[in-house]
Amino acid sequence: MNRTVKKRKIISFIALSLSTFSAIFGLFWLVFILFDVIKNGIAGLSLDLFLKDPAPPGMGEGGLRNAFIGQLEIVFFATIIGVPLGILAGTFIAEYARGTKFARIVSILSDIMVSVPSIVIGTFIYSIMVKPIGNINLGAIFGVLFLSVILAVIFGGILNIVVNKILSNVSIKSRSKINFINITVVLITVLFGIGTFIYLSPKLIDRIQGFNGWAGASALAFIMIPVVLRTTEDMLTLVPWTLREAAFALGASYYRVIKDIVYRSAITGIITGVILSISRVAGETAPLLFTSFNNQFFTLDMNEPISSLTVMIFTYAMGPYDDWHKQAWAASLVITLFILLITLIARYIINYKFGKHKAQ
Amino acid sequence: MKRFFKVSLADIFFGSVSFLSALLVLILIFSVLFVLYKESSLAIEKFGVIKFLITNDWDPVKEIFGAAAPLYGTIMTTILSLVVAVPVGVGIAIFLSETAPNFLKTPLGITIEMLAAIPSIIYGMWGLFTLAPIMREYVEPFLQNTLGKIPIIGIIFQGEIMGVSIFTASVVLGIMIIPFIASISRDALNLTPNIMKESAYALGATKWEVIKDVMIPYSKLGIYGGVVLALGRALGETMAVAFVIGHKLDIHLSIFQPATTITVTLANEFTEADTDLYLSALFYLALILFILSFVVLVIAKYFLLRAERGLKR
Numbered sequence: 001m002n003r004t005v006k007k008r009k010i011i012s013f014i015a016l017s018l019s020t021f022s023a024i025f026g027l028f029w030l031v032f033i034l035f036d037v038i039k040n041g042i043a044g045l046s047l048d049l050f051l052k053d054p055a056p057p058g059m060g061e062g063g064l065r066n067a068f069i070g071q072l073e074i075v076f077f078a079t080i081i082g083v084p085l086g087i088l089a090g091t092f093i094a095e096y097a098r099g100t101k102f103a104r105i106v107s108i109l110s111d112i113m114v115s116v117p118s119i120v121i122g123t124f125i126y127s128i129m130v131k132p133i134g135n136i137n138l139g140a141i142f143g144v145l146f147l148s149v150i151l152a153v154i155f156g157g158i159l160n161i162v163v164n165k166i167l168s169n170v171s172i173k174s175r176s177k178i179n180f181i182n183i184t185v186v187l188i189t190v191l192f193g194i195g196t197f198i199y200l201s202p203k204l205i206d207r208i209q210g211f212n213g214w215a216g217a218s219a220l221a222f223i224m225i226p227v228v229l230r231t232t233e234d235m236l237t238l239v240p241w242t243l244r245e246a247a248f249a250l251g252a253s254y255y256r257v258i259k260d261i262v263y264r265s266a267i268t269g270i271i272t273g274v275i276l277s278i279s280r281v282a283g284e285t286a287p288l289l290f291t292s293f294n295n296q297f298f299t300l301d302m303n304e305p306i307s308s309l310t311v312m313i314f315t316y317a318m319g320p321y322d323d324w325h326k327q328a329w330a331a332s333l334v335i336t337l338f339i340l341l342i343t344l345i346a347r348y349i350i351n352y353k354f355g356k357h358k359a360q
Numbered sequence: 361m362k363r364f365f366k367v368s369l370a371d372i373f374f375g376s377v378s379f380l381s382a383l384l385v386l387i388l389i390f391s392v393l394f395v396l397y398k399e400s401s402l403a404i405e406k407f408g409v410i411k412f413l414i415t416n417d418w419d420p421v422k423e424i425f426g427a428a429a430p431l432y433g434t435i436m437t438t439i440l441s442l443v444v445a446v447p448v449g450v451g452i453a454i455f456l457s458e459t460a461p462n463f464l465k466t467p468l469g470i471t472i473e474m475l476a477a478i479p480s481i482i483y484g485m486w487g488l489f490t491l492a493p494i495m496r497e498y499v500e501p502f503l504q505n506t507l508g509k510i511p512i513i514g515i516i517f518q519g520e521i522m523g524v525s526i527f528t529a530s531v532v533l534g535i536m537i538i539p540f541i542a543s544i545s546r547d548a549l550n551l552t553p554n555i556m557k558e559s560a561y562a563l564g565a566t567k568w569e570v571i572k573d574v575m576i577p578y579s580k581l582g583i584y585g586g587v588v589l590a591l592g593r594a595l596g597e598t599m600a601v602a603f604v605i606g607h608k609l610d611i612h613l614s615i616f617q618p619a620t621t622i623t624v625t626l627a628n629e630f631t632e633a634d635t636d637l638y639l640s641a642l643f644y645l646a647l648i649l650f651i652l653s654f655v656v657l658v659i660a661k662y663f664l665l666r667a668e669r670g671l672k673r
Contacts, residue, residue, distance in 0.1 A: 008566050008569065009566055011566070011568060012567050012569065013568075015572075016458075016567060019451045019452075019454040019459050019460065020460075022450075022451025023452045023456070023460075023468075025448055025451075026448045026452050026538045026542065027468075029535045030471075031477070032490075032541075033482065033500075033535070034475075034478075036490050061379045068568065085384065086385075088377060089382040089384070092375075092381065093382055095378075096375055097379075098377065102382075106382055106386055107646040109386065109389050110389070111661060112654065112658060113389055114655055115589060115592050115596075115653070115657050116392075116654065117595065117596020117650070119414070119596065119598045119626050119646070120396070120650045121392070122626075123626065124392045124396060124646075127395050127396075127399045131639075143654070157373070160373075161465065182372070186372070187405055218413055225385055226385075229385060240592065254369045254371055254375070255371040255375070256370075280477075282479070283478070283481065283482075284481070285480070285599045286598035286599060286627060289631070290630045290631055293631070310479065310481050310599075313481055313482060313485065316600065317485050317488060317489075325489070328485065332485055335479060335482075336479070337483045340474055340477065343474060343477045347473075351586065356600050
């Protein structure tokens, strides 16, 4: 009896030591990597790195200014494209389509899309936005379409306000007249959108050819959308349904409820999701390799190939020069610190938010 | 009445715009499959499905393409990286949920999650500049001199040692997916109800017996989900592998030889493809990778959903 107990205790001790050992083993590598990045990165860090453009190999010290700016540009535009789409779609499946099959399918599919190989997304964007199909660039058409939809929505909003202002002095009693005015406003908006599209397409579509910054931004946006969508959905589901019912009881429309009640209580969570999605795409390399490609020169023009920090690291680290390796390490350090910082901020927000909830 | 007019229009607007974005997301997801299929149709017609998968040639000049070598590399690196990562990841999860002293649990958990956020290109670069020389000088010769001497199994460790190899790539990949496995498994283990653990302790079970017989059976679906999710990540990882695998389109039994994966082939050759068939074959590879990882991720999602449902009951 005593012997079996002892044996079991020894086995338990061995197994737990193994788990501790594996934790130390795993952490060892991870600390090793971080330490290496910091050590080699600080050695290559200098003010020139941020202020100068790359110099030809052997021609003295260059910097990576173009890559820093390009990275910021691409991530910025990716955020502008991806975040509104993600939040709106997340709102739709969590509010209007709550509990339906459609919502479930979108939610599960985007969960899967979060982990789909990013290089596949790169090839997808390449084929619609970089490679010209015949003579028509499909992606550019998409882009112009997207732009005109946004313009039309803004236009429609303004038109709505204007019409309301004008009609505020006239009292309309009949329901069909109201419907008529509504439909007219919507129709004008749609016509405006179509008009913008027709007006803009010849001006913009031909200007985007070959590798371009927009393609890179779209590829990153494509990766962001599912992340933002899922967090928005989760956060909106967390808002108690009774809160909405209270607002409905006061006579608020669903739009009002979403804008003033649901978004207001879920805003911290949504912002956290946005930050996390930015940190997810800021370090992506694979989807940029054949969308925004690389550019040795400084440019702000999104219609041209744009260099990004990550692609620059790839090129430089694979290159034969020591200077390049040094700069690649320094760039790695900057990008790692940036990503760790925003991840920490996101975590801090989560803790702050949900820690407070627990205290109440 | 006026007020009603104002509100209802905004409602229609917002509802339809949000519906359109949800629809757009759905369309985008399906169009990936459609576009990849359309782009690769040229290669699919020329090489077929089975023939493409088992052909070992990759000759842009003669325009003969086969996916066997990249596919082999992808599968080998994925399996080997799981061999590295699963025991360590689950070990870390057990440590974090049971063994570790309380004051260590939160900081260690945050550290692990931070490490999952490090971009893969950093892992790749570290692999190239730091790990590959170590592998070349110490680890691979050591393995070759010990395990390589055993007949039959020894074949795996044969050949000239260069440092860039399937083995190095798998180790880098394994280190990279450890945090994924660890954090998902830890979450799954933590969901075991305390009352079950306490009952087992009350029966006189040791800590390990509680972990092995109560916690792991209870949370196994979550752990499976985490492992399969990590497998999906490993399948589609590009940058961590691209630096250290050497991009050589050959099949070798030895894991110390350079090879290639689907992702690495895409990253290296996509911008160089000059003929339509070449590009189409690369799109074909992307399509295969997409389908492969999609299936794996569906399985992962299935496990995780079932784990969730089991908990709700």
